[in-house]
Structures are given as C-alpha cells and as structure tokens.
Amino acid sequence: MKSVIVHAPQGSGKSLHAEEMRKHFRLDRVVEEFEALRANEIHATGELYLASMNPLQTCRAVNVKALGIRVIALKDALQQCSK
Structure with a gap:
C-alpha cells in the first residue's frame, strides 16, 4: 500500500489513534x-507517517509529491476509519 501522512497539531491525538489508522x-x-x-528515510509504500504540519505546505512537498504519498488531516483519517 502507498504510504500515508496524517497531519495535525501536536497533542491532537495522532499517536493515540496511530494503530487504528495503520490497520x-x-x-x-x-x-x-x-x-x-531525512529525504532518504521517506518511503513510498507501507508506512504511516505522523506529522504536526501539512508537509505539502513545507519544503517536503517536492519529496512527498514525487513519491506519491497520500496526505490527509487527522480528522479526515479518523472519519474514514469509523466507516
């Protein structure tokens, strides 16, 4: 599966819900x-990355787009998990 980056501010519950989202x-x-x-530590498949900022709004955007990694806000990820 393609890797996914879930972003939300620090203390919002990303780590608390990480296993549920990973599954x-x-x-x-x-x-x-x-x-x-580092850029070479970001993999296109198999990983759920937790970020405190939307990487598409940072210098990481080029790496993320090139690898085709999906970026999603925590609230949207949790909503998908509950379906």
Missing part, C-alpha cells in the same frame, strides 16, 4: 515525527 490503511508500521526524517 485501516493497511500499512506495515507507524513513523512518528515526520519532520525529523
């Missing part, structure tokens, strides 16, 4: 602190 999106593992990763 829903059928990903292999959760990676916290997306912003701290």
